[in-house]
Amino acid sequence: MKLKDYLEKALAEGWATGHFNVSESDQFRAITEAAKELNTIAIVGTSEGEAKHLGYFEAVALRDAFRKELGIPVFLNSDHHKSVEAAEKAVDAGYDSIHIDLSAEPYKKNISWTKEVVEYAKKKNPEISVEGELGYLRGESKIQKEKIIIRPEDLTNPDTAKDFVSRTGVDRLAVAVGNIHGLSMDEPALDIERIKKIREAVPKNVALVLHGGSGIPDGQIRAAIEVGIANIHINTDIRVAYAEALREEFSKNPDETAPYKFDSSAREAVKKIVKEKLELFGAKNRI
Numbered sequence: 001m002k003l004k005d006y007l008e009k010a011l012a013e014g015w016a017t018g019h020f021n022v023s024e025s026d027q028f029r030a031i032t033e034a035a036k037e038l039n040t041i042a043i044v045g046t047s048e049g050e051a052k053h054l055g056y057f058e059a060v061a062l063r064d065a066f067r068k069e070l071g072i073p074v075f076l077n078s079d080h081h082k083s084v085e086a087a088e089k090a091v092d093a094g095y096d097s098i099h100i101d102l103s104a105e106p107y108k109k110n111i112s113w114t115k116e117v118v119e120y121a122k123k124k125n126p127e128i129s130v131e132g133e134l135g136y137l138r139g140e141s142k143i144q145k146e147k148i149i150i151r152p153e154d155l156t157n158p159d160t161a162k163d164f165v166s167r168t169g170v171d172r173l174a175v176a177v178g179n180i181h182g183l184s185m186d187e188p189a190l191d192i193e194r195i196k197k198i199r200e201a202v203p204k205n206v207a208l209v210l211h212g213g214s215g216i217p218d219g220q221i222r223a224a225i226e227v228g229i230a231n232i233h234i235n236t237d238i239r240v241a242y243a244e245a246l247r248e249e250f251s252k253n254p255d256e257t258a259p260y261k262f263d264s265s266a267r268e269a270v271k272k273i274v275k276e277k278l279e280l281f282g283a284k285n286r287i
């Protein structure tokens, strides 16, 4: 089954697929092993910065290796690629999925460049899934030290969403519905009614994606899935777990120099979070 098929299955059955970011191969292992243990698919993402660190070809090779080793569907996404060139680089390297994020550009440019990426990607690989983004998502994947104010104009408008997907041909749409990137200082408040309206406006074969999944209370995540979110992105929660486990390991064993020893607790910490999220998303036993 293609990624598109799993996303349609998730929407029809009322669950969501998880998307988790990596910049190291041990995080890749943690995510794919967690998915294997829960008998579900793994979607692994690299932002431009993460991909630069790990390597595009290396990420593709890891995807192939974990598919082979674990025998589950593993999909690789170019998360928040912010130019046509960067997105095409991921297509050329063999990514299964592209997220072209031109949400900071004027609407017309967002449409024409996103469409250009869709056409380029589908020509190279008809099975590829392409995500566009509409609305403005503040923050970055870290623990926020300042309060982030979401403005009404940041939010995705349902009618514009309909227009955007029909003019670009994207398979997935990332929406701004009260979410931000990173762990916010105050409790996030998703606009569930808005998600519902976007879901009604956009054709069913286009998946709605919720970014900034870290720190959103479980009840809101469940409510978002109930009204049609089919894919949820998590980065900060696993970054924090990874970093905290490493810090603890070094404080307990300051003389340890073997990476395969000092990073195993960090890998386990990531795996634990990923399993918790996949269970929350209702993704268990879906392959």
Ligand code: G3H
Pocket: 021, 079, 080, 140, 141, 142, 180, 181, 182, 183, 210, 211, 212, 213, 214, 233, 234, 235, 236, 237
């Ligand atoms: O694309 C990545 C995600 O949107 C990550 O968001 O760091 O708030 O979990 P997060």
Ligand code: ZN
Pocket: 080, 181, 211, 212, 233
């Ligand atoms: Zn994101």
